[in-house]
Amino acid sequence: MVYVSIPMEFILDSTFIFFVLTMYTNMEFNNSFSIVLKNIFYSMIWGVISLLFESFTYVLFLMYFIVRKALKEKNIKFDKSNIIIVTVSLIVEMIFSLLGSLIARIIHISQLKSLLNVNNIEPILGLAINTIIFIIVLKIIKSKKEEIFYLKEKIKDLKLSNQFFWMLIFIFISFEVILFIDGLENITSVMNGTILIIFVSFLFFMCWQMVNLFKAFSTNQKIANELEQNKQMNEYLKNIQEQYDDLRRFKHDFKNIVLSMSVGSAEKTGKDYEELYQELTQQKEFTTDLDGKIVSEYKKISNEPLRGLIIQKFFKAKSSGIRLNVEIIDNYIQIDNDVLNIVRIIGILLDNAIEETANGLNKNVDLAFVKNDDILEVSVENSLSHEINVKDIFKKGYSTKGAGHGTGLANVSELIDRDSNLYLDTEIVGNKLRITLIILKGR
Amino acid sequence: MFSVYLLEDDDNQRAYYREIVDNTIMINDYAMNVVEVSNTESFYDNFSKDQFGLFFLDMEIDGDVKAGLKIAEFVRNNMPDARIVFVTTHEEMAFLTLERKVSPLDYVLKDNDSEEIKEKITKDIELTEQYYQDSIYEKEMTFGYKIGSKYFSVPMKELILLYTEKETPGQVNLESDNREMSFPENLNALEAKYDNLVRVDKSSLVNVDRLVSYDARKRILYLDNDFQCSVSIRKSSVVSKLFK
Structure with missing residues (x-):
């Protein structure tokens, strides 16, 4: 990376963290003004921390979230869905800032050096491009609220949270390593650029595969559900059929009994009617709901x-x-x-x-x-x-749960x-x- | 002294029930007066918002199958302690629904033979008089609470323990002989409201009449039905004194 002065670095890192936090809180649908202020405040703090720890800052940032969540739930197996969102925001922002500096470098090399006399033009330009991309993506997040929510729920339901979590952690660490290597002297910017491009394209490919896998998974689930429903539907129909048969038999018997009442009614005594009445009311169809x-x-x-x-x-x-x-x-x-x-x-x-x-x-x-x-x-x-x-x-006992x-x-x-x-x-x-x-x- | 209400639209049946009720009152020399009503309007006219009453209600009045239930809900809201008995032919009655909505004392099915009907009505009157003597007259305490607009109550003598859990702030859990429930409330308010409930620790409120023993060393208070709770250091001496 190009050497930058300390205030520049502070600004770069704070805005980086600010973008990450904003994307995160937006995907969690926390949109109030106080949250924005909170994000700005935290970004400043992390900006200061980044002056000390440089590349490690982002690793620390992620670890801070993980540790905080684990402590809150007092469990190693904490709910990973928030962390997944944070990691996604981190990775996405890293890509943006890389894109930003890449485009800045291209523009820089081609034209503007002569036009503007500022020394640190490149990082500022990178930041500007990063900001533009960020705003676009933020708008997309806001408009696709429902899809995001649905996706989150789906991941939870299909119990894929753990897999996603580890995959994202792996991607993040790999990213960090590549960025860290960049600081070493033997790596030229061409080498690094190449590694980065390959890595990011590999990332997109993997995402595409994940989406397909996801779809296949959901379809499987749907089919299983339908099978279950069909089974229930069949049982239900069988029941209806049985009832119909019962009623048909009852109707048949009932007809007979009524007919036998009309035959030679002059000779029938009270006792006979009583018998017929008993016969009728004993029938299961008569007594049950x-x-x-x-x-x-x-x-x-x-x-x-x-x-x-x-x-x-x-x-x-x-x-x-x-x-x-x-x-x-x-x-x-x-x-x-x-x-x-x-x-x-x-x-x-x-x-x-x-x-x-x-x-x-x-x-x-x-x-x-x-x-x-x-x-x-x-x-x-x-x-x-x-x-x-x-x-x-x-x-x-008072202490046992449930x-x-x-x-x-x-x-x-x-x-x-x-x-x-x-x-x-x-x-x-x-x-x-x-x-x-x-x-x-x-x- | 309380009133026995008879709501029945069929004159013959009503007269029959009236006879049974009058006889029971006379034989036992109960202090009750009978109010006979044949339709819903005159019920509301004749209803007196006393503290206690016994109600024999026909479920279907003048073709309206829900009439009896509406009257019962009205009675329950205006006289929480009322004893309600449903007299009805409907076999396909929603018993569980009635229990949750109205908590009736009994059901008398008209299709049963007259001997059974007479026995039931007599029994219900006797039980009601018994309850009246024991509880209303002696003013036995009940522990009452609400969820939303629905009122619940548990006889105080059945209440054992009230406690809170940190996973559910703003909720109090109740343990009694036959019931376990939770409702929105805080222990401070309950402690202030009932004299016989003692706060033994930040999250426990116990009924002093349901204590069994106290282990002062471990600071564990043992209650009826194998319940127990921990006692705070501050309250330990207070609890010990309860056993002296």
Whole structure:
């Protein structure tokens, strides 16, 4: 690199860090003015640090973020999504500044030296170009908010965070090494330039491959989901068919009984009618509820994922000989925020209830959606088999986390803790266990 | 002294229930008066916002299947301690929903035979009188809290421990004999509100009537149902004194 004076270096490094921080906070959607001020302040500090540590500054910068996150979560396996964003911003900014100085060098060599008499024209020009590229990219980030958010969620869902993290760290370190080498005397600018160009093009190639891999991964997931849905759809159709057959037989018997009532009615005595009445009312079709009720009730739920879950659990219960009784008195139920989390929790509660009921005598699980002004309650109730000591469910040492009696409730506690609008009410009513998820609407 | 309300649109049935209620009151010499109502408007006219009452409500009034529920919600909001009994034919009733919304005392299914109906109504009146004597008359304490606009309560004698966790600031966790729940509140406010709750440490508030023993060395306080909590140095002597 061209030798620059200390104030110049300070400006260069502070703006570098400022660009990185701004890109980072924008991708995290923190846009307030106070954040901008904070970024400026931090950039200045890091600018000073860079005067001491020069090339190592950026490594320190990244390490600072990593250590801070690990300490916050008190765990080695911390959530890497933020760090990924920081690293991406760092790498991207490094490319920009390299581009900037490269273009500056080209322009410099060709024309402007004669026009302007400033000594340090090249770094200033580099910075200017860097700034231009930065502003363009910032605009792109702001306009593609949704795609970025979607991408972040996808990475988390597909559990690729770790791989991404290590890949980015590797790229970053490689970059740093190349830049560091540049300072050594034996490396000419041609050699370095070549290495850099090769490296950056290799980087783009790798990114392109990653995108393809990503797409293939997502498609796989989609196919797996569809298969699952098809399986459920088939089960559902099979059920409908069985019901139809039952009803057809009932209709046939019913017709016969009614006909036999009309035959020779003069001779029929009260006793005969009584017999026929008994015959009718003994029929299973007469006494049991139609499974179809679930079909009409579930329409009241406006969130598709929740609807799908309820139907899935209904048939899952049915295959274990358990009746999932769904109660929805209000005409429509809608969850506005955090739908997937809530669906997950309800899924765990239902799985729990179905599992416990499979062992007991009373093969019923009740699920109710109760709407009050600002609260939606989702209650799951099941009978407890005698083996379970009622008090055991609530017994726990003050220090242990959650009631993880192998019933998956520990996961529910974790999910509830994360959201301040969710509360859990666990009651023993008679010999039944009732767990209610309370959703507070709005903020 | 409290009122027993009968809401039923069918005159014959209402007369039948009236007879059962009158007999039960007479035989046991209870201090209750009966209010008979045949439709929802006259219910609101006759409703008196007392502290306590027993309500036998038909679910379907004049063709409206939700009438009984609406009345029940109204009663619950205006008389939190009311005892509500649903009298109904509907088999496909949403029992769990009713429990969460209204917490009824009982359900009487009209399709059952008259002997069963009579037994249930009689039992419900007896239970209500018992509860009235034990709780309302003796003014037993309840621990009440809210989530949003919904009010919850736990009898104070069942409450064991209230605590907070640092992962969930602004939330208090409750442990009682039959219930475990969390709600938005802070321990300072609760400590100030209830005399019988003692703050033993920054994150624990205990019911003095549910203590078992105290290990002063480890500073661990043992409570009923195998609950325990740590005690701060400052409060250690206070807790020890509770056992003297």
